[in-house]
Amino acid sequence: MIQLGNSTRGALSRERDVREAYAAHSGELYGFAVRSLGDSGLAEEAVQETFVRAWRAGDRFDPKIGSLRTWLFAILRNVVIDLGRARAVRPSVAEGGVEPAVEPLDEALQAWQMEEAMRRIGEDHRRVLVETYYRGRPYAEVAGELGVPEGTVKSRVYYGLRALRVVLEEMGYED
Amino acid sequence: MKTRNECREWRELLGAYALGHLEGDERAGLEAHLEGCAGCREELAALTPVAQMLPHADPARFGPAPQPPPELGQRIAATIAAEEQRTQRRQRRRLLGGFAFGGAAAAVAAVLLLFVFGGSSDQKPVQQVRFADLPEGISIDATLEPHAYGTEIHMYVHGVPSGTLCKVWLRGPKGVSYPAGTFRYRWGDDSDAVLSSALDLSRTRAVVVDTGRRTFAAPVNSPAAALDIAHEEEPT
Numbered sequence: 001m002i003q004l005g006n007s008t009r010g011a012l013s014r015e016r017d018v019r020e021a022y023a024a025h026s027g028e029l030y031g032f033a034v035r036s037l038g039d040s041g042l043a044e045e046a047v048q049e050t051f052v053r054a055w056r057a058g059d060r061f062d063p064k065i066g067s068l069r070t071w072l073f074a075i076l077r078n079v080v081i082d083l084g085r086a087r088a089v090r091p092s093v094a095e096g097g098v099e100p101a102v103e104p105l106d107e108a109l110q111a112w113q114m115e116e117a118m119r120r121i122g123e124d125h126r127r128v129l130v131e132t133y134y135r136g137r138p139y140a141e142v143a144g145e146l147g148v149p150e151g152t153v154k155s156r157v158y159y160g161l162r163a164l165r166v167v168l169e170e171m172g173y174e175d
Numbered sequence: 176m177k178t179r180n181e182c183r184e185w186r187e188l189l190g191a192y193a194l195g196h197l198e199g200d201e202r203a204g205l206e207a208h209l210e211g212c213a214g215c216r217e218e219l220a221a222l223t224p225v226a227q228m229l230p231h232a233d234p235a236r237f238g239p240a241p242q243p244p245p246e247l248g249q250r251i252a253a254t255i256a257a258e259e260q261r262t263q264r265r266q267r268r269r270l271l272g273g274f275a276f277g278g279a280a281a282a283v284a285a286v287l288l289l290f291v292f293g294g295s296s297d298q299k300p301v302q303q304v305r306f307a308d309l310p311e312g313i314s315i316d317a318t319l320e321p322h323a324y325g326t327e328i329h330m331y332v333h334g335v336p337s338g339t340l341c342k343v344w345l346r347g348p349k350g351v352s353y354p355a356g357t358f359r360y361r362w363g364d365d366s367d368a369v370l371s372s373a374l375d376l377s378r379t380r381a382v383v384v385d386t387g388r389r390t391f392a393a394p395v396n397s398p399a400a401a402l403d404i405a406h407e408e409e410p411t
Contacts, residue, residue: 015252019248022248022252027243030243030247034241035236047243048250052254056258110228114229116240118232118234118237119240132194134234135234154190156190157191157194157196158187158188159187160190161193161226164225
C-alpha cells in the first residue's frame with residue numbers, strides 16, 4: 001500500500017491537519033460519495049460527516065496501519081452506510097425487511113476506484129481501452145481511426161493496463 | 176534464454192491477451208512464449224486482476240469527476256471549530272464540579288447565587304455566577320477564579336445582537352468598580368471571553384456587564400448585597 005500525504009500519529013487532532021487532509025482528499029471522497037449516494041447534497045453531508053468523525057477520532061489514526069486516505073475512505077464508507085440506513089427508514093422498505101446491503105456499496109467503491117483510475121491514466125491509453133474493451137471494436141478499425149498500426153493499439157492496451165495497475169496501487173488497491 | 180527485444184514484443188501483447196482479445200497465431204505464439212518465460216507470466220499475473228476489474232466501471236463516468244463546492248471545506252472547518260469550543264466549555268464545566276447550567280434563564284425573579292468548589296480540597300475555589308432575571312432569550316453566565324493578581328473571569332453571553340460590545344467590571348465593597356475589560360459577542364460563537372480584574376475574588380461583591388443598551392449585574396459572595404446591586408443596575 002502506498003502512503004499518501006505526510007501522515008503522522010494523531011494526524012487529524014488539530015484543525016490545521018483537517019484542512020490539509022481536506023485539501024488532499026476531499027475531491028476523491030466527494031467523488032465516491034456522489035457515485036454511491038447519487039446525490040450531490042447527500043454527498044456533501046457525507047464528506048462533512050467524514051471529516052468531523054475523523055477529527056473526533058484523530059488520535060486513533062495510526063499511519064503504521066494504513067494511509068490517511070485509506071482511513072478516510074473507511075470512515076466515509078460507514079457514513080454512507082449510515083446515510084443509506086437513514087434513507088431506508090421508510091415503511092415500504094421496512095415491510096420487506098430490506099437492509100441496505102454492504103455488497104452494493106463495495107461494488108460502488110470498486111466501480112468508483114476503476115473510474116477514478118481511468119481518469120488518471122493518459123488519454124491515449126484510456127481511448128484504446130474504451131474503444132476495444134468497452135465498445136468491443138476490432139483493433140484494426142480502432143487503429144485505422146487513430147492512424148496508427150494495429151500493433152500500436154495492442155501495445156497501448158498493454159501500457160494502459162499497466163498504468164491502471166500503478167494508479168490503483170497508488171489509490172491503495174491491493175489484490 | 177530469450178532476448179530482451181523478443182520478450183518485449185510478446186509482452187506488449189499481454190494486455191490484449193488479458194482482455195481475451197488475442198486470437199489465432201498471435202495467441203498460440205504468446206502462449207508458447209509464456210510457457211518458457213517466467214517474467215512474462217509474472218507480468219500477466221499482475222495485469223489479470225486489473226482486467227477483471229474493468230467490467231465494474233461505467234465508461235460513461237470516465238469524464239471529469241464532480242468536485243465538492245468550494246464552501247464545503249469552510250463549512251467543515253466551522254463545524255469542527257464550534258465543536259471544539261463546545262468541548263472546551265464542557266470540560267471547563269466539568270472542572271468546575273459538573274454543575275450544569277443552561278442557556279435561556281428560567282423565569283426566576285430572584286437573583287441566583289451559586290458557589291461551586293472544586294472536587295478536592297487542594298483545588299482553588301471557583302465561583303460560578305449566573306445572571307438571573309434577564310430579558311427573554313438572553314443568558315449571561317460567568318465563572319470567577321481567584322489568582323494572586325486578582326480574579327480571572329470567564330464570561331458566556333448569548334442572545335444579545337451579534338457584534339455587541341460588552342464591558343465588564345467587578346464591583347468591590349463600597350461600590351468601587353474595577354475594570355475587567357471588554358469583549359465582543361458574535362452570533363454563533365460558543366466560546367467564553369476570558370477577562371481579568373485586579374480586584375480580589377474575596378472582596379468581589381458583584382459582576383457587572385454593560386451591553387450598551389442595558390447593564391446587568393450578578394452578585395458574588397453576598398446574596399444580600401447582591402440584591403441591592405441588581406436592583407440598582409437593572410434596566411438603565
